[in-house]
Amino acid sequence: MNGICALCTKDRKLRGSHFMPKAVYRSLSKGFPDHGENIVLISGGDKSAAYSDKQAKKHLLCESCESMFSKYGEDKVISLMARPGGFKLATKIRKFKELSRLNDEAWYFPPGEGLAFNFMYFAVSIAWRLSSADWTSYGLSETKNSLWLENMDSFSEFLLGGSEIPENTYLAVYVDNQTVDTPLMSFPTFKDHASYQHVVFEIPGIKFSLVAGKNPGEGVREIYSVNKTNVYFVSRNLKSHPDYQFMVNFLKHEAIAKARLAKELGITV
Template structure:
């Protein structure tokens, strides 16, 4: 269909763009035979869980911008996520330069500027997609304009190649150091703070924690000050992360199973 590209604002033929990369869906549904194609969609907004084959996508970008998202972000990141035949980043991170270790976390510098920028571009592109349009038809709360204007302007310039880095933006990529036996993908959530916003999402084996805003606090600025790309990699167990426990508790106590999933639960309880 023809329309205005949400990123470059040119009148072009628009691509049916996926919110989260199609390759992630494929990895979860096809790459782990023990789970088959039984992807469970968990909606915190609707407090539900159900099997689904639906993928979140919209006519959002022109072919050039969609190609840039693939070339500069997805192609640099997705080969390193957890897959049945291995988890490349979990192995590669051990060769990165170490910054520090805190409790069960070890923080590392990226291996190169190109590595850092690829992961930053990918994270920013996902955050930008969240706020550029409304995805509520896919079980999420209204997402359009959920990220503040100054950050979205900075994100857009970076994604278009007009700036080397998005201003006032910091990324930590958490890399699971345990076996990834339950592949998962989490759509971005936005937590609002006075001087910044915290945007979090995950793909198999990786959790992206993006901070954006004019005043992220002295602690964040001090932590990222030795790093010119504002990107760190963090090795830790994702199953011990508070966000994982929150999701597990949600599934146990609040989520209502629907459709075939509900029938399976009922059969098990008979």
């Protein structure tokens, strides 16, 4: 269909753009034998959980902008996520220069600007999609225009190639250091703070924590002050992360199982 591209704002033929990359869905459905045919969609909007292979997508981008999203972000990042045959990023970061280590968590510098750029581009593209369209028909909460105008302007300029790093934007890429036996993909969620916004989402084995705003706090500025790429890679056990524990508790105690999942849980409980 023809329309106005949400990124370049030109009147062009629009592609069916996925919110989360199609390759992630494909990896989940075909790559993990024990989970692929039984993907559970957990919705915080109506507190439900059900089997679903429905993919969130809209006619949002023209072919040129869609290609940039793939070339500079998705193609590089998705190839490194956890798969049944191995987890390339988990192996790769062991060779990165270490910044600090505390208990289970180790922070690493990216090896040059190329990889940092790809991960930043990917994270920003997902955050941009969060705010650029209405995804409520897919069971998500209302997020259109959720990012502040200054963040959206900065993100759009970066995604179109007008800047190397979006201003006042910082990214931590958490990499699971355990066997990824329960693959997860989470749609991005955001939280407003006084002078910055925080966007978090996950693909198998990798958790993205993106902070954007004029004043993200002294702690963030200090830790990123020695890193001109504004990107760190963090090795840790993702199942011990508070977000994972929150999801498990939500699924156990709050989410309402629907359709086939409800029947199966009824049989097994």
